[in-house]
Amino acid sequence: MPLVNRLKKLKDDKYQLTPQRQAVFQALNDIILEHPTAEDIYARAKKYYSQIGLATVYRTLELLLELQILNPILVPKGSTRYEAAHSRHAHFVCLGCGRIIDVDKHLNQYANAVEQEAGFAVTSTSVQLFGYCADCNHQQ
Amino acid sequence: MPLVNRLKKLKDDKYQLTPQRQAVFQALNDIILEHPTAEDIYARAKKYYSQIGLATVYRTLELLLELQILNPILVPKGSTRYEAAHSRHAHFVCLGCGRIIDVDKHLNQYANAVEQEAGFAVTSTSVQLFGYCADCNHQQ
DNA sequence: ATATGTGCAAATGGTTTGCAGGGCA
């Protein structure tokens, strides 16, 4: 479901669709693909509702995380970044050429195995495999 | 290579083997399997060198990260946890109770599938599965 | 003598929270 359409879900639920939350949604719709920080989203949201406060942005992001509409991307230094939630998504990152390739295909099998074996419910993933792609592997 | 033996590597390189760093190593040797925070390591290291400061623990951990002896485990809330660096390793992070559980068992199958299918060579991983453990799942 | 390492306390910076006010049900 596209990000913007989730507004309806928000409205259908017990949550109010305030102008501030609309502004955050519009900001996300603009820049979510850039893996924005809360500050990035705040700056963009101001274009739609200039009086919005940073705390409101954080509170809205927290709400969207709870609703599984967004995922956090945790990085060693600096602030958390956000992306549209894919429940099960994985990247292969080539250490040779830097390409990032989606390798979702067999992730479900792995996640299912973990769920069945230990009784966990896997709701989202942060999976990066590092190594060398076919091209770079031959060159080594 | 076991964690403790890496002391030698540290000594062979340009780094000094101070009593403070020894204390951090001994602490890590004791509790690294528990995914400790810097505070956990600090508390344990005090048993070996009571005057050690928290800043020194952080500086030593940073050094060990650079040397690829440790890996950070980034979590949505709370402080960074540390583990011994492994090439293929995965965590399940419970969003209910915060527990971090190793789920390496089927990761190799997944990594191997990616390797065979696309001709990649997977050398290391950063894999976090988020969700709810059996206990927290029942409570929901 | 020079570089490296340390403890302490203060600073930093991302995030959260208390509070008083505002708006919708």
Added chain:
DNA sequence: TGCCCTGCAAACCATTTGCACATAT
């Protein structure tokens, strides 16, 4: 009325840094 939502500023807390002193090479 009651509850949810907001902005602001202050608080919070993990981590980093400045500094003066210590230690190793």
